[in-house]
Amino acid sequence: MFTGIVEELGEVVALEPRGDSARLTVRGAVVTADAGHGDSIAVNGVCLTVADAEGDSFTADVMKETLDRSSLGALRPGSRVNLERAVRADQRLGGHIVQGHVDGTGEVLSREPGEHWEVVWLSLPANLARYVVEKGSIAVDGVSLTVAGVTDDSFSVSLIPTTLELTTLGRKQPGEPVNLEVDVIAKYVEKLTAATVKGVSA
Missing domain, CATH: 2.40.30.20 (Elongation Factor Tu (Ef-tu); domain 3)
Known part of the structure; x- marks a missing residue:
């Protein structure tokens, strides 16, 4: 993990x-x-x-x-x-739970520079869209990020200077691919909820 x-x-x-x-x-x-x-x-x-x-x-x-x-x-x-x-059991969980099991790829759509940060919009595959929510967590090329905004087929993240300097996200240009991993907790909740609803319906 x-x-x-x-x-x-x-x-x-x-x-x-x-x-x-x-x-x-x-x-x-x-x-x-x-x-x-x-x-x-x-x-x-x-x-x-x-x-x-x-x-x-x-x-x-x-x-x-x-x-x-x-x-x-x-x-x-x-x-x-x-x-x-991989994180050790005695370390702080500084980002969020990332399995390293990529769910799919997206593409950098645009970069909007700010005074001390950048807002980056990325495409969002349809099969992953339901797991991405505003202020939720997502891993982009392995970087734990908070979703700043979301549409049906895209989402945005705000990158601080440290992220821009110390990761590949500071260099990615529109059109380049990125690996996406959605929050695994959201997938478990979906499965458990579906099973519960199915049981009630039966």
Whole structure:
């Protein structure tokens, strides 16, 4: 599990296609400092398992399901990525519960600079729209954010200087894809409520 608080901006070293999967190598001194085989590291919000760690880089296998649901397949050597290690039980939950299981991708629609922040609008897939509410939480490329505004097919977030400087969201331009993970609690509530309603109807 993760919290959506990015620890560092890493850099893609290689993305090697392997049929219906790929092997990704990423450089990141902070997240690899104590990384070992089998550890979990979120790359742009996608939970990946460390297959090998050497020096300041780690390698992970990316399966077809992950390539289909996320934007990782579009990465190239030199691409910057958000990195976060799995949270420990004794750490503060600084953002919100982020599983690293991307629900789909959106696209940056526009950027509206303010004096000390930016409002960014992003597209919202129809199958995820019901889980996104104003002032709710959403992970965008692994960054825990609060939804500032929402329409039927888009939502906005306000990015503070720290987020603009220390994550990829400060660099994303209109038309570029982002990984989206909605609040898992909303999905559980929907399922439990549906089961209750079904039971009452029966």
